[in-house]
Amino acid sequence: MxxxxxxxxxxxxxxxxxxxxxxxxxxxxxxxxxxxxxxxxxxxxxxxxxxxxxxxxxxxxxxxxxxxxxxxxxxxxxxxxxxxxxxxxxxxxxxxxxxxxxxxxxxxxxxxxxxxxxxxxxxxNMFARYIELDFKLKIYNGxxxxxxxxxxxxxxxxxxxxxxxxxxxxxxxxxxxxxxxxxxxxxxxxxxxxxxxxxxxxxxxxxxxIAPSTFSSFWVTRKGRGEGTPQVRAFIDKWSYKKIFFVATLKLMRRLAIVFSMVPLFLRAYKLSRYSNRNKFLEIFVMGYIFIIEQSAMTYGEFSSLLNIYLNRKKI
Known part of the structure; x- marks a missing residue:
């Protein structure tokens, strides 16, 4: 039955x-x-x-x-x-x-x-582990x-x-x-x-x-997340191109500040490493490295998406 x-x-x-x-x-x-x-x-x-x-x-x-x-x-x-x-x-x-x-x-x-x-x-796998640790950190932060x-x-x-x-x-x-x-x-x-x-x-x-487990697959998924933001803003929210570009530029500046000032980067990596059963000292460096890759991929995706929207603006 x-x-x-x-x-x-x-x-x-x-x-x-x-x-x-x-x-x-x-x-x-x-x-x-x-x-x-x-x-x-x-x-x-x-x-x-x-x-x-x-x-x-x-x-x-x-x-x-x-x-x-x-x-x-x-x-x-x-x-x-x-x-x-x-x-x-x-x-x-x-x-x-x-x-x-x-x-x-x-x-x-x-x-x-x-x-x-x-x-x-x-x-x-370290890339997959980064995704899970990020999820656990969000749970901890409520x-x-x-x-x-x-x-x-x-x-x-x-x-x-x-x-x-x-x-x-x-x-x-x-x-x-x-x-x-x-x-x-x-x-x-x-x-x-x-x-x-x-x-x-x-x-x-x-x-x-099964989370992305190679540099290329992790880069592609994170790049996709970056690409999606301007698309949603342009096609669903109907933002102007100038507004989307301005917000993307502000996000880029914020990401650069986090990476190059080192302290926010270290704190981020440290918080993620707390939920790992790996060696905490080594995990801080691994998570920091992957965080930089993630931010780079999302930024690249965001601006490549902006360029694509601009080049196809007459068709949209």
Whole structure:
């Protein structure tokens, strides 16, 4: 006998051949009956072939005619789904077998959305460890506690929401000329709140994800975060180009001051190292080094995005 609510897990994929098979195996091990998985894939590596090996009644593959970024891929999957609840997942997330059963309790109790806790799986790697330590520092500083008090729920890995209220929104903001690469998920949450979406953050429900573990992959993800800020300001908030450039310049000056004055950099690295089980002295230098890489990548992404917007301003 199937469970009452049906869940669809939407996963956009782009060149995920290193992670995707492990992700699929975890997805197919879920102990809830009434769910399916929708991959929206526009890869140019072996990802598509790996997914095809697992196509079955529960697992579907959509290949868009044109690549328009993560937001559009998510929207395609959402619109194609036939379910009560949508779960948005990234390709490097490993769901526990009881994940749907646990969030199902909240939806059966009448909630519209569920945010959960995501932990880094590959903590032995310094880049991945930096991401997890940054998350722990935010918990210690009360960042998430303040978010819960103010909003009840917010964007997390494995975010789930009733499809009926999700379809009232404009879904994930995208852009045909320049696809939005970051920040779009937060704007979807903002729109859900306008429709009085009743959600919860349950940090007892935990999932694991594989964080970037090489210099290049870490740089790409952080660069993407930088790129997303001007895109959101330009395409969603409708800021003027001069205003976006001015704010980006102020952020650059602040980052330079932190790095070159050394004291804020050292304090940041020290705070992160406190949550590591590694040698604290060495960890301070490692975290400081990665912090500089992160700030450099985000700054590069921000200004390259500004240039791209400027060059394509007539098409936008």
């Amino acid at each position: 199937q469970n009452k609510l049906k869940y669809s897990i939407i996963i956009p994929t782009y060149n995920e051949e290193g992670d995707i098979e492990n992700t699929i195996r975890h997805l197919l091990s879920i102990d809830y009956d009434n769910y399916d998985i929708i991959f929206v894939d526009d890869s140019n590596d072996n990802t598509t072939n790996i997914i095809r090996k697992y196509i079955c009644e529960k697992l579907h593959l959509i290949i868009p005619e044109m690549r328009r970024g993560r937001s559009e891929a998510r929207n395609i999957g959402i619109e194609a789904s036939e379910c009560d609840v949508v779960i948005i997942l990234n390709a490097d997330v490993l769901l526990p077998t009881d994940f749907i059963s646990r969030i199902n309790i909240h939806f059966q109790n009448g909630l519209d959305a569920v945010s959960i806790l995501s932990e880094v799986e590959n903590m032995s 960042f998430y506690e303040k978010l819960v008090k103010k909003f009840q729920f917010f964007w997390t890995e494995g975010f789930s929401v009733r499809k009926t209220i999700l379809m009232k929104t404009s879904l994930f903001p995208s852009n045909k000329c320049i696809p939005i690469v970051a920040g779009e998920d937060v704007r979807l949450i903002d729109e859900l709140r306008k429709y009085n979406c009743n959600g919860i953050y349950d940090d007892s429900i935990k999932i694991r994800h």
